[in-house]
Amino acid sequence: MVARYVADLIAALERYGDRPAIGAGRDVLRYSQVLDTVYRVAGVLADAGVGRGVGLACVTGGNRPEALLVRIAAHLLGARLTPVVGGPAIHGVDFILRDCRPGLVVHDVPVPEIGARRLGMDELFVAAACREAVALPVRAREGDIARVLYTGGTTGRPKGVASTFGAMAARDGGRGAVWTESVYLSVTTLAQRSGGRCLEQLRAGGTVEILDPFGPREFAAACRRLGRVSTYLTPPMIYRLLDDPATAEGISGLEAVSYGASPVLPARLGEAVARWGVRWRQGYGMNEAAVICRLTPADHDAAVTGRPELLASVGRPVAGVELQVRDERGVVLPAGRQGEVWVRSETVMAGYWNEPGLSAEVLREGWLRTGDVGHVGEGGYLYLDDRVKDVVIVDGANIYCLPVEASLARHPAVAQAVVVGRPSMVTGEEVCAFLVPSPGHPPSGTAAAEACALVERELAPAHRPTVVFWAREIPLTGRGKPDKRRLRQRAASGDPGIELPPDPGR
Template sequence: MYLTQGLHRMLQMNPAALATVFRGRRRSYGELAARVARLASGLQGLGMQVGDRVGMLGLNSDHFLEYMLGTWWGGGVLNPVNIRWSVPEIVYSLDDCDTRILLVDDNFLHMAEGIASMAKVRPVLIHAGDGPAPAGMLSLEQLIHDSAPIDDMARGGNDLASIMYTGGTTGRPKGVMQSHLNLWSSAVGRMAEHNITPNTSVLHVAPMFHTACMARVVTQVIVGQPHVFVPTFDALDVLRTIESEKVFDILLVPTMLQAMIAHPDFGKYDISSLKRLTYGASPIAAPVLERALELMPGIEFQQGYGMTETSPVISISGSENHSAAGIANGRVRSAGRPALCVTVRVVDEAGIEVPRGTVGELIARGPNVMLGYWNRPEETAEALRDGWMHTGDGAYMDEDGYLFIVDRLKDMIVTGGENVYSAEVESAVAGHPAVAACAVIGVPSEQWGEAVHAVVVLKPGLEVSSEEVIAHCRQRIAGYKCPKSVDFVNALPISGAGKVLKRELREPYWKDRKHGVN
């Protein structure tokens, strides 16, 4: 199967159906397909050959979808650029996989020349905006207008579809190679298990360079649903768009969900059209989820767990776990059961499956598992052992096959010989009524090896002491798990995908140490 197949299907079935909505601009599937076929031709005219990489640096938009489908239609491979990266980081990713065409939207024009001049091979720059192209750049609109449509190259199966660079938590970012089959099987497996309703709008809020949103986009293309885009997350913009476009389905990172339900105007907008909300990409604090369920009754909540290397879904926790029964039996805290077509195990350091209820490393196997890391054979061999993707996540499975993710193994804090999982402590800290957000890390301790340390953002106008936060935690979790110290900050460092950058929080504590946290 190939990832442009859904576009052909809609051309046969209903070319007049609404395809994209962005800032008042609306296009049908027939119009989208025509632009994609011409863009593919234009990219080939600029030198793109089968398997060549094409990048895009931009916020969410209909142009981003055209970039994805046009590159695939013309036989190319995506290299979506992380919008939070600096110029040198972007240049590294372009050089690493030899990306020679780069689309840039209006939000990042100030970086374009710096990127082009620093790259080993100066990329062809395409302006993906609505006004005239700046000097030295081609116009996306002109390229589409001037190019004759071509037939779809229809690359699929194990052909490379995208190279998505990981955040680079240790060392240089790695390019995760995802095939057409990887992305397609993950989407179809999810659809088979959780019904997708045709002719209902899906709002793309999470960044499109990220695997979670890309997977959602692929799903909507397969089904032929309308895509509604907002450039980036803004709680008020999201609420307005849900109301005006009668949005049915949305994917949010937990930090986005938290900001949305905490917005003072949350109750002023009609979001009754919203029937499904999926959250994922990072852990969610229990108080945030409980508040969301309280404020948004009648909405089907789902949690997706996975990673870029699994394209991305490993398991899904459905609405049954977000019900009163799911809260009562504790499965609201689970990551659900393995998705269709995905096999998982929880193993010890020797790779032997551990008993149910025992924490180990979660590993996964299936058609969704990546081809490997671009030009990183040793790291590929380390991650993919005997066909199993080693996630690096600590987890346990209960007797009924539900997965509970306790932490990233590298985020586990070993204090006084006891393992402490930061996600559990964060949930306890977040339950304090004055806490808006928090992150828990391990810091050096002469006595304990590592000590539990909380970094807290307070709600506007509220104050609380370190001692009060620690006392609050002692009522909820064991004493050895409670923070030994607390810092208060105005904001946590957040990645473009909405995840807390714990390495930045750890760095001041460990920079002069020979050994970092576990």
Template sequence: MNLSTWLDRHALQRPDAPAIAEGERVHATWRQWAERSAALTGGLRETLGLATGDRVAIVMRNRPEYLEAQFAVWQAGLVAVPVNARLHRDEIAYVLGHSGTAAVVTDEEHAEDVSSLVGTIPSLRTVVVAPGPDWERLLSAHPHPRVDRHPEDAAWLFYTSGTTGRPKGATLTFRNLLMASLSYYADLDPISAQDCVLQAAPLSHGSGIYGLPHIGRGATSVLPESGGVDGAEIAGLLDHWSGMTFFAAPTMIRRLANDPDLVGANLANLKAIIYGGAPMYLADLQHALQTLGPRFAQIYGQGETPMTITALSKAEHAESDHPRHEHRLQSVGVPRTDVEVRVVDEDDQDLPAGEIGEVLVRGDVVMPGYWDDPEATAETLRGGWLHTGDVGAFDEDGYLTLHDRSKDLIISGGMNIYPREVEEALLHHPAVGAVAVTGRPDPEWGEAVVAFVVTAEGADRPDTDELAASCLERIARYKRPKEFRFVDSLPTNNYGKIVKRELRDQLRAEAEGAAQHEPTQ
């Protein structure tokens, strides 16, 4: 089983149809993409000397070469390690080192940071900048036949959320990725070869997973020239491409629903907007449905079970006359076709509808484990079920509502932020004696990072600019706290453990109080 077979299949059936586009410009037809993939496979295997199972990381913003590299990695029998291009150099270094990455494909924007890691990571042998002379050298290699892979072989290492220590690499197999794609057809939307997927969100995250079912059906992958989500640009692309679907975080949808360039455009070619990754306020969703129409579908998933736990379909979003419509809009939908989902107590015993517990999931889409981390694998997959760490409840109709995350993960602007790494960055400052990082509700970003700081004994209160600089030296800019609060002490339990729940409750109460006092229009 090798997903790269899709390229050859479409090259035979629709050789001159557009496969990859940048804006309105066609970068490659299906025949061209298949030919380039075969040449890159030769470059990876022969020119770079990579062997079956070697890891190849992709560190770049969304661009056509990203997709070409990803499928060539698979065709060559290698394992793709998509890395969030917004990460700090040291964070990228951790992922490359932990995964044992042998080669990196990157772009000019990240070339300096990535190239500087050669010689510091034992496994890392080479860095290829795309586009560029080294990339062209790979493309000029003699075409190499596809390397057969088994369904249970690793295809993608997804470095996913963790709230203690470093992020873990969820090992996604070819079977996992195929099942995720088939599940899309079953539960979300049919796809035809005349459709397209707009890759506006990072390909290293959910957007990359959502691109797979579209590639599988021969739809065009469109990369926006802006590299992001822009209402005017999307409006222009809708005039050029038909059957458009794209994935967006709730914060992106909120912006688009208020963007006059998109709201006032001809939306006939806008097929679906898939959202997930963070809670979406009911008022924002209702406004988006009103301005952009019944084109929304919600997913709830994790890196360990890509885009597949539950879903709320377009039809359910549009069913406004249902007596429980608002309740359903605030849920994450019903279990997907290919999984079993349970809500359990602390002993993993099933709970009845209405009772809150941890969400567990089982199915062929669930990862076999974490890369090089047997202890975390055993803990997370105990009893044969993925323990999500999310807390929720089913209603009597089978709709799942998430009530909280037992993990302390912060999701801001659709990006995962791990509090401990922010705390560790702040603790490097000598004037910080103790710190707790959590999220507060934010109408624009979903959550904003807040740091509660206790000044070290005998030190003067640190300047917030100094604390921000301490973060920027060690972690990505988007993880930096948006607010610093100086406190005399942090709430703890009888064992001395910091109780972040109290801090979150305080921030939530403040946000609710502020919302109640906002002037009405």
């Protein structure tokens, strides 16, 4: 069966021909122009060997409209797309490009040589402009793998989340959840949530505007210029807007905000909801399962008029999603009891790319183990209490702890390293390291800074701890594992130990 998600997208490009589709400042493409360009780009890609089931990696240094056009062309051809946007939290690009097995790598930044054919983004669009826009049939099929998105890996290697075209069509957040009466202002990475959200807007006949990079003043100026704006923000972006005098009390033209990607501080969220006078919607989800729960605009209104506890929840399951909280044996727990969140829906991933063992661990008879610990409260609202997955979310990027711990422990002064996250008013969370000194190496700020610099060199700047605590020993759980819950509590309490901002100038 032809992939409905792609067929609907192409039909929308045909139907809304004269409407503005994709903007980036003064440059605006109408729907008919997008469709013509997609056909031209698809023709070039097809000549380069890209077709149904063939891997196509698209590596860009930022958010540019061309990345969306490549994405649509890849879907039209039925290719297996892996988008990657470079940035301070990205490491392992060499592994990603080898693991996704692309037949072609399209890029606008330098990429490692992996044996696959490479094509510059500008070169691709120059070649596309020189050919006719010949209509192509939709070659994608419902069960084909549409994309493989890579997340950080707990083992130090990124892991690819493989989703079918059928799962993409089933994802909540399509036409019924798109605010098409406003322009969708895209400010987060097109390689992840925002890229899909842009295509949802186009499928519904709406307009997309791409802003890169994000800044409070630039965001406010775009909202004023566009007039009626909806957007998706990460919590750190909300905090930056609240902390800037120009945007703290409201943003002219902004009508609706969706947010997610990392935990939000309820008190700060409450400030924004009370001040800005816009519609708010939270989405709790993950690459493996799309949106799982939503906190609706009505929920946010209720929160500021008498139910503030709702701002600490992630909402209720969206249509088509079954949710259960289970204990370590997989037994379903009643409301109020804490356990791991399991979900089942048509949007769940097909599995981890090239990782059958890991896929079998998290996929159980149609259910996905999310790795999040939570409980269901009054009214069916889900509250997240902890994580099974060992990850810190900094500026919306997943920083997995194990690779950071391994880098820290390679310093001769460090006998053991344990990494946790704690809330940050700036980045949502920040990376905190607990270090046990090696014999003969007294704890010092110099050694801590050197160990953190090692992390930055081996991984990426975003992985570098911003706070370090020296400890005589690491507290353990009853099973003999580091008690990260206690460490998170200690980090959040401000217990100094020997606290070190590794690089105050950053």
